[in-house]
Amino acid sequence: MLKCRTVWRKLAPLARASSTLCRQNVKRTGLHNARLPAHVPTAHMATGPARGGGENQLYVLLVGATCLGGAIYTYRTVKGDQHRYEERIAEIESRPHRSTKEATTTVQMEAPDVPESEAQATPSPEESSPPAPDAETAAPSETTEPPQEPSPLSEPGPGEQTDPSPATEPAAAGSPAAEPSEPQADVTESAAGLDTAQPSLTLPSHAPYLLIGGGTASFAAARSIRARDPGARVLIVTDEPDLPYMRPPLSKELWFSDDPAVTDTLRFKQWNGKERSIYFQPPSFYITPEELSNAENGGVAVLTGKKVVHMDVRGNKVKLDDDTEISYDKCLIATGGVPRNLQVIDRAGEDVKQRTTLFRKIDDFRSLDKISRTIKSITIIGGGFLGSELACALGRRSHDSGLEVIQMFPEKGNMGKVLPEYLSNWTTEKVKTEGVKIISEALVKSVTCNEDQLEIKLKDGRLVKTDHVVAAVGLEPNVDLAKSAGLEVDSDFGGYRVNAELQARSNIWVAGDAACFYDIRLGRRRVEHHDHAVVSGRLAGENMTGANKPYWHQSMFWSDLGPDVGYEAIGIVDSSLPTVGVFAKATAKDTPKAATEKSGTGIRSESETEAVASSAVASPTPAPAVMHKDDYGKGVIFYLRDKVVVGIILWNVFNRMPIARKIIKDGEEHADLNEVAKLFNIHED
């Protein structure tokens, strides 16, 4: 095209000259003949029909020849590109494959590419030559980063050659200049097969439903999607090595198990004797990622040990830590979070960090279980749910092993941020009877390692010597993808900011611990509980299949502090809110043990949300006659915000969550909360 233009420019003055010359000739002949010819040739392009003079013909020939030459040149270049591209693909194909299946999938991938570049070659050759010189210079032009899927496919032609070195991904990732065109090249590269990561050969390059994170929310979403979209293909990508599992037993039931092999089996016996695994489903429930694209009825595939490091929202695709790319139609981010650490420990030496556990995953449970059997003293820093539950669990063990269990926290009592002060104090006494040494109002100043022991120095001067530390000081929501995806992060609560329907952007939803969502009743919040992960995961799955429902069914949570005391709660349960507690005396029948025996389930939210009618109503086994001399045996505590009940705790009162949920949903101002408390029938079983 450029050549044509330059040639044309050269010819233009000649062309004009020729036309004027032509006219002059005619006029002269006209004058001579005293008769004008039929029409005076008006000045026009010399590419018009040749008139008069061999010069014109020469010009026409010249121009024609040049155009033809240009056409031949561009055609050759494009063909050459395609030839080189095909050569390259053949070369990649010839690399050793694992199975023939891979070869067929790669061939399938190439097949659409080849006709695409051919299609490009045939229409106006002039237009296809700019991509060629562009490719040569490997210019990282922003304009060549089209969001649509079809055009990138034609790019791989010239794009392929921009890769400085062929096979290895690090090299491909290393060429930053070609970054925009890189993804397109990568798509075909990953499909074509790579030397380095053999498994990625067979990975699907597209998943209709992509779930990032393999925890509770993700599994609930997968189940929801499969129930609503028949034949759905769901791919879960998790950086953990395990299939989706539930977390609550890791700090409760698994510790109470009598089975010495519990760290391997991860099975726990519920109070009614029924055993189950912490895994939501056994491996046979899932299909392998390789089977996903071809499975007749779809399925759920879990890709373990892979982390999503980059998200391209415009292109609807993600990149894994091994540079594999997976495109999606709908995506769920359920990345959960990472346990927070104390700053003083983070800055401390390696010897301190080695003796510190941040508890969240199965591996943490296994290692803590092992450690707790060998050491003499363990300290838990943190007085919230996790810290208190672990303290009680380890305290139980201490009865047999003589392990010293210490728990320290800045508040005055256990669950100080959740329970009103009187109840928090009562709970702390309960935890003490489980065998835990409580150090309250403790602010950690420094932690050092001295002679194989840890020395924790508190700000008020107290010194605590221990062998191992468990830091249970909160969860940092994982928002690693926010930057690359351009998603908003909430500054108040942390986590990805999503709307009431858990949507961050079109085709992107967030659920579970990482979601800061808008609760229509209770306002914007972020909830880190198991049932919320289930409820929000389910909702996200529903919305990914077109339901468009907001967060409405209020999730609940529960905690057990030893087998004799437990509570269920719903809504905003913040100890800084004014509360009204209505209590009755507890009897032996009002314990979590009895509650689960009755409902036939071990996980209390299960008994609520699953509503399995066939639950075995076990004949009430005679529970040990434990009399509670305390005042707060059982009751209901209402948390108020502007005179409206926004949170409720059912204290040693079970299976009444639907009533509590209803009260929160109504959002009414009740003049006498004692009347509301009557609805719970706290004196009955």
Place this chain on the structure above:
Amino acid sequence: MSYCRQEGKDRIVFVTKEDHEAPSNAELIADDPHDPYEEQGLILPNGDINWNCPCLGGMASGPCGAQFKEAFSCFHSSQEEVKGSECIHHFRNMQECMQRYPELYPQEEDHESSDRPEANSAPDSAEDPPLTPQAVAGPAGSPAAGQTAS
């Protein structure tokens, strides 16, 4: 008699059984059964089956989900005298599928499969029965519910 005390912003009330004998006069707002936001039971207001009902556990979403849905849909829409009697082959497909995944769908005695049509005729009522997989698929009994329930 009830006893009340205040600790700062927190109010504590102790009540006896007698105190709570009188019915409550607290007013609750009537629920709208057609509220689209609410969690639905097994049967949706328009008569369709809610495959996402927690009561189904993982039945509709597992590897045999497609067969389960076919069988149960057929049963649900069955107008026969013995409800679901024309759906035998669907149930058979489902059972065959479930037999391939004994881990997920623990097998019980085979004679249960012949009891299925009779068992199915029982829970056909207007209100949503919290459906147990047992009522629908003989082999997959309540242990499966416990297993597949998350």
